[in-house]
Amino acid sequence: MADRDRQAVTTAAPPLRRPAPAAPGGGMASEGTPPFVLPGEHFAAGLAWLALGAVGLVAVAPLLAAGAFTAPPVVAVAHCFTLGWLTTSIFGALYQLFPVVLGVSARSVRAGHLTFILLEAGTASLVAGFWWFRPALLAAGWLLLFAAVGGLAWNILPQRRRAKRGQVIGLYIAGAHLGLGLAMLVAAARIGNVLGWWTVNPIRLLATHVHLAALGFATLTAIGVGSRLVPMFLLAHGHADWPLRWIGPLVGAGLVIFGGGELGGVPVLVPAGAAAMIAGMVLYLYQAWLYYQHRVRRKLDPGLALAAAAHGFLLLTLAAGVALALVPGMPPRLAALYGVLGILGWLTLFVAGIYQKILPFLTWLHRFGPRVGQPGLPTVADLVVPRWGWASLGLFTTGTLVLAAGVGVGQTGATRAGAALFAAGAAFLVAQGVRLRTVG
Amino acid sequence: MSACESRTTPEVHRIEEVYQQLRRVMDPEIGLSIIKLGLVYDLALEGGVVTVTMTLTTPGCPMGGPITDGVRGVVAELPWVEDVVVNVVWEPAWSPAMIR
Numbered sequence: 001m002a003d004r005d006r007q008a009v010t011t012a013a014p015p016l017r018r019p020a021p022a023a024p025g026g027g028m029a030s031e032g033t034p035p036f037v038l039p040g041e042h043f044a045a046g047l048a049w050l051a052l053g054a055v056g057l058v059a060v061a062p063l064l065a066a067g068a069f070t071a072p073p074v075v076a077v078a079h080c081f082t083l084g085w086l087t088t089s090i091f092g093a094l095y096q097l098f099p100v101v102l103g104v105s106a107r108s109v110r111a112g113h114l115t116f117i118l119l120e121a122g123t124a125s126l127v128a129g130f131w132w133f134r135p136a137l138l139a140a141g142w143l144l145l146f147a148a149v150g151g152l153a154w155n156i157l158p159q160r161r162r163a164k165r166g167q168v169i170g171l172y173i174a175g176a177h178l179g180l181g182l183a184m185l186v187a188a189a190r191i192g193n194v195l196g197w198w199t200v201n202p203i204r205l206l207a208t209h210v211h212l213a214a215l216g217f218a219t220l221t222a223i224g225v226g227s228r229l230v231p232m233f234l235l236a237h238g239h240a241d242w243p244l245r246w247i248g249p250l251v252g253a254g255l256v257i258f259g260g261g262e263l264g265g266v267p268v269l270v271p272a273g274a275a276a277m278i279a280g281m282v283l284y285l286y287q288a289w290l291y292y293q294h295r296v297r298r299k300l301d302p303g304l305a306l307a308a309a310a311h312g313f314l315l316l317t318l319a320a321g322v323a324l325a326l327v328p329g330m331p332p333r334l335a336a337l338y339g340v341l342g343i344l345g346w347l348t349l350f351v352a353g354i355y356q357k358i359l360p361f362l363t364w365l366h367r368f369g370p371r372v373g374q375p376g377l378p379t380v381a382d383l384v385v386p387r388w389g390w391a392s393l394g395l396f397t398t399g400t401l402v403l404a405a406g407v408g409v410g411q412t413g414a415t416r417a418g419a420a421l422f423a424a425g426a427a428f429l430v431a432q433g434v435r436l437r438t439v440g
Numbered sequence: 441m442s443a444c445e446s447r448t449t450p451e452v453h454r455i456e457e458v459y460q461q462l463r464r465v466m467d468p469e470i471g472l473s474i475i476k477l478g479l480v481y482d483l484a485l486e487g488g489v490v491t492v493t494m495t496l497t498t499p500g501c502p503m504g505g506p507i508t509d510g511v512r513g514v515v516a517e518l519p520w521v522e523d524v525v526v527n528v529v530w531e532p533a534w535s536p537a538m539i540r
Contacts, residue, residue, distance in 0.1 A: 100502050232498045237533050296497075296536050364468055365506060372510025373464050379471040 033099045036366040038112050042092025043359060045120055047433045049084025050348070054423035056080055057344075057403075061416035064407050067332030069339055070206065076130035081343050083123040083145070086218050087180075089351050091119060091152055093225060094173065096362065098156050101228050102163035102170050106155045115151035118144050135194050142191055146184060153177055168244055172224025175248055179216020179255065183209050186263075203330070204262040210339070215277060216255050218347050223247060223284055226354070230288070233304055233357045234295035243287040250280030274325050281318055285311060301381075302389030303356030306349055309397045313345025316404070337407045344422065345400045352396060352429055360384045363436045383439050388428045395425030454520065455483055458490055461514040469503060474511070478538030481529065488522030490515050495534045504528065 056077035057064075063071045095112055099105040106112055122144030129137030157177060160170040186209040192198050193205070227244055230236070258273025260266065288311050300308065320338040327334060360383040368377050403418025405411075462480060463473045474480055474494065482493035492511055496504050512524045 232501060235497055237498070237535060361469070361502070365502065368468065369503075369506035370509070372466070372468075372506045373461075373514040375464070377466065377468065379466070380468050381471065 034095050034106060034109050034112060036362065038109055038116075039092040039096040039362065041113075041116055042088050042095070043355070043433070045116070046085050046089040046092065047355075047430045049080050049088060049123070050352075050426050051430050053077055053080030053085055054419075054426035057419040058416060058423055061403075061406070061419045062412045064336050064340065064403075064419075065333075065410050065412040065415040067334075067336045067407070067410070069332060069336040070202070072130045072133045074336075076127045078339065078343060079123065079127050079130065081348055082213060082218070083119075083126065086347055086351060088116075088119060088123070089355070090218065090221050090225075091115070093354075093358070094152070094156060094221075097225060097228070098159065098173075101225075102160060102166040104159040104162050107159065108155060111151055111155045115148045115155065118148035118151060122146075122148055135191070138191050138194065142184070142188055149177070149180055149184060153181075166228070168241075169224045169228060172220050172227075172244075172248055175252055176217045176220040176224065179212050179220060179252075182259070183212035183217060186212060186259075200263075204265075208259040208262045211255060211258060211277070214342055214347065215251060215281075219281075220248060220251060222347065222350055223287075226350070227287075229354060229358070230291050230304075230307065231294075233297075234291055235297045236291045236294045237296060239290040239294035241287070241290075243283045243290075247280045247284045247287065250276050250283065254278075254280060271325055274321070278318055278321065281314065285315060285318075301356075302386065302393045303353045306353030306356060306393045306396065308353075309393065310346050310350035310353060313341055313349060313400065317341040317346050333407055333410055337404055340400070340404050340407055345404065349396055349400065352392070352426075355429060356384070356389055356392070356432065359433055359436055363439060367439065378439075383436060384432055385435065388432050388435075392425045392428035392432070395421050395428065397425075399423070399425055451485055454485055454518075457518055458483055458492075458515055461518060462492070462511060464514050465507060465510045467497065467503065467507065470497065472539070474507065476540055477534070478540055479534060488520055489525065490521055490523070491525045491527065493527045493529060495529055495532075497534050 056073075060071070060074045060077050063074050068074060095106055122141045124141075125137050125144060126141030129135065129139075129141055157174055160174060163170050186205055189198075189200055190202065190205045190209065193200055193202055223244070227241065231239065254273045254276030256273070257269050257276060261269025261273055292308060297304075317338065320334065320341050324330060324334050324338050360380050363383055364378075364380045371377055399418050399421030401418070403415055403422060406413070406415030406418050459475060459480075463475045465474045466472065467474060467477055467479070470477065477497070479496065480492060480494045482491075484491040484493070492515065494508075494511070496507065508526045508528065511526050515521055515524045
């Protein structure tokens, strides 16, 4: 018992004779998690952006098949996914998970709602600005997004210093936000280009922006937050986590060297930075393999299977990235394929898999957490329709593969068919989310 | 359970009552009671104070709060209970081999 006691967390209640009424959200609420509406509004908006992006994907399929990855409608759809779907989801998840993982809560729930409004307005402005190509909307969108990101950083990042646990995850989140901030500065330089304020090589800016945003922000956040969520959902015990200490530094150093090479016009630095980023991501794949290898829960559900498939797409993304680095002249379709695999195959499918786990989980906590011990409570699995989850998994993965193949060979019909399958997968995920609102 | 050894009959009876109450607390992720899962490591009585030493299926489990609240709630329903203390420990780590 001595060893146990040293690691024990004692949760004592005041003397009581009858069950004490629990706060909504059960013990989660007492640990400083925000009201359910704050992450909930983020997740609802994230799903709406996923649906919009999926529809847009079908519309821009011919452009993708032609490798026109810089065409404004393609960039608009890409931002539906990166800002609307991924960033909104990440912000919502951070408000919910920061207190659970680090033991500290956001400074202000009201500021959280405000940053949500700024993020959605900024994303809408930016997407509309790209779709109809209105530079003024792009500039307005950037300013709103800058305020949203600054607001979130003010709201949660300083709290990390008071954290008594989860320091590594906190470092990933802080580093990821540095990546997002730098990605926004590079985006501002690109918008200045469009407005004619200055002239910078747009492809070099784009390469730096995409890697800072997708790898530096979204992927590092997924790795950091995922290092808690994925083992938790897999019931993984006893796996090594030393790769986590190296992935962030490798990716971070790679981004700095790569970006410095691209923006500073020092070509020799670009492959060196790319090599560091690839090394970091290979190490992450090993870490993810350890999670799945050490899982207690042998049978995967649709959410965890989708997250596993996303890691397969990450491997394909790395292969496409290596090819892009080795083939001279950056072939447009290869660059488009790299983006499709990274943003849709890896990031979108990983977050969609986590959604399939976390949405019913949080819904259960909110609706039934205070009633633990009472008869007749459903399980978390009872809240979802498993067939919809499996359908989503099949359609997402098949759609992404067909879409990627279509882009790779430049075949419009296959690209559009893949986009349509992907959109159907998104529809099942959205339907699952809508259904959860009616549970209980 | 070692907690039941070398105890007087009324204590054994009360320990059994606590176990019966705890069988109502389900892990909502897995769908089994925390007793069936083997999450409860030890029970101790000191007068009307019940100390439950237990673990969770994984560290940082967000269900930890509701489950420990549920443990306190169902044990406190027993008329002789004055206070409930829940110790959450991580050693030994839970594994499926602990499912009864």
